[in-house]
Amino acid sequence: MDDKKIFKILQDWFPILAQQGIPKKKHRQNFQQFLTWILAESEKGSHLMSVVFKSPLDNQLQRCAVLKTLKLNFEDIQQRIEDRVMPLNAHYEKHKDTIGKYYNINDQIFDLVFEEIDTVLKHHNFELLLIYADATYWMAVPNQDVKIHKFCKSFSKQFKNEGICIEHYTKSDCLRST
Incomplete structure (x- = not known):
């Protein structure tokens, strides 16, 4: 599985996220690490x-x-x-x-x-997009159906062991x- 896919799609949608780099392989399957990565504050x-x-x-x-x-x-x-x-x-x-x-x-x-x-x-x-985890999270993404579908499918696979939807x-x- 290409566990970088969700990060790459997010960086494509939001170029500012590219400044952080993609998390190391051992952290990519952890939802808390994902939250830390995407929630890195920006002005x-x-x-x-x-x-x-x-x-x-x-x-x-x-x-x-x-x-x-x-x-x-x-x-x-x-x-x-x-x-x-x-x-x-x-x-x-x-x-x-x-x-x-x-x-x-x-x-x-x-x-x-x-x-x-x-x-x-x-x-x-x-x-x-809605993410159901410890709380409900929401995300505004560009209207790109194919990319949204790929992102949701990859996201579901990546965090299914944690019960994140x-x-x-x-x-x-x-x-x-x-």
């Missing part, structure tokens, strides 16, 4: 952001290097997310006694957060009851 922002399950509104939009490069207004994007979450929270609060123990509102909030981020990214010809985000077609 231009990060290429991997995390969202903690218990507080999905803390989505690190303002750290995203791609969104910074596009010079988008993070407050407007965050406000749109919060505006979409407000009716969901109100519905949950109203019916909490009935549905409280059977319903995880954070799952729905996660969906809304990622839908809004995905909408913004698609408008600028980028795609959203990746997906190319697609908007849910399920109906919402809010």
Whole structure:
């Protein structure tokens, strides 16, 4: 297996990552080493952001290097997310006694957060990748289907022993009851 593939693709998408070099072979199969490599701070922002399950509104939009490069207004994007979450929270609060123990509102909030981020990214010809590990991580990558497919396939192989999953985000077609 070419365990350099994911690093090379990321360096192609984000040339600033080429300055770091690719991790040594013994570290390439370790997800924590991958995190250390990709999260190396830059004044231009990060290429991997995390969202903690218990507080999905803390989505690190303002750290995203791609969104910074596009010079988008993070407050407007965050406000749109919060505006979409407000009716969901109100519905949950109203019916909490009935549905409280059977319903995880954070799952729905996660969906809304990622839908809004995905909408913004698609408008600028980028795609959203989600990585499920100790937290949920998101990444904005150029809209290059073949390269995205190769990256996701290689990433899955590389970190399957650690139970780390990746997906190319697609908007849910399920109906919402809010």
